[in-house]
Amino acid sequence: MSKFGQLKGNVKQRAIAEDRHAPTMPNTNAAVWARGLTTTRVADLFKTLPGLPGHWAQIQGLVNAGNAHFYTTTQYGQGYNNGGRTSDEGKQLIKWIADAIISAANDADFDFPLQQLRFTSDVGWLKIQKVNGILHIRSRP
Numbered sequence: 001m002s003k004f005g006q007l008k009g010n011v012k013q014r015a016i017a018e019d020r021h022a023p024t025m026p027n028t029n030a031a032v033w034a035r036g037l038t039t040t041r042v043a044d045l046f047k048t049l050p051g052l053p054g055h056w057a058q059i060q061g062l063v064n065a066g067n068a069h070f071y072t073t074t075q076y077g078q079g080y081n082n083g084g085r086t087s088d089e090g091k092q093l094i095k096w097i098a099d100a101i102i103s104a105a106n107d108a109d110f111d112f113p114l115q116q117l118r119f120t121s122d123v124g125w126l127k128i129q130k131v132n133g134i135l136h137i138r139s140r141p
Contacts, residue, residue, distance in 0.1 A: 030069070034093040037062050038100035045101065046108035056115055059101075063117060066093065071120045086120040094119050094141045098126045105135050114138070 070090025127138035
């Protein structure tokens with residue numbers, strides 16, 4: 001998983017230093033938002049099977065904020081839907097988040113049922129499950 005320009009530098013340190021209960025939102029700083037999500041939230045995602053649904057829901061909530069930000073652009077100071085297209089920045093960060101989740105899922109010590117992370121309508125959703133210790137990726141951005 002290689003980082004593109006905006007995820008390099010001190011972004012990881014800034015994300016770690018943030019309050020996990022009041023994360024940076026993508027419209028404030030998309031790179032810190034994505035790093036915060038992958039560094040602090042994904043690390044907890046596959047700790048236990050009973051905790052997976054709650055942690056997955058937290059990540060989906062943060063991704064929803066990204067979806068709303070990356071699916072809308074601004075023209076003349078007004079937000080508008082850009083015809084059902086996600087910005088290039090959004091596509092890069094969505095892929096980064098999906099790759100981080102897949103990496104963490106590979107390391108999970110337990111099987112889990114199908115999990116779906118919904119991204120924007122023009123980007124594939126992440127659909128994964130682990131059966132008999134093997135990670136199955138049905139869809140990814």
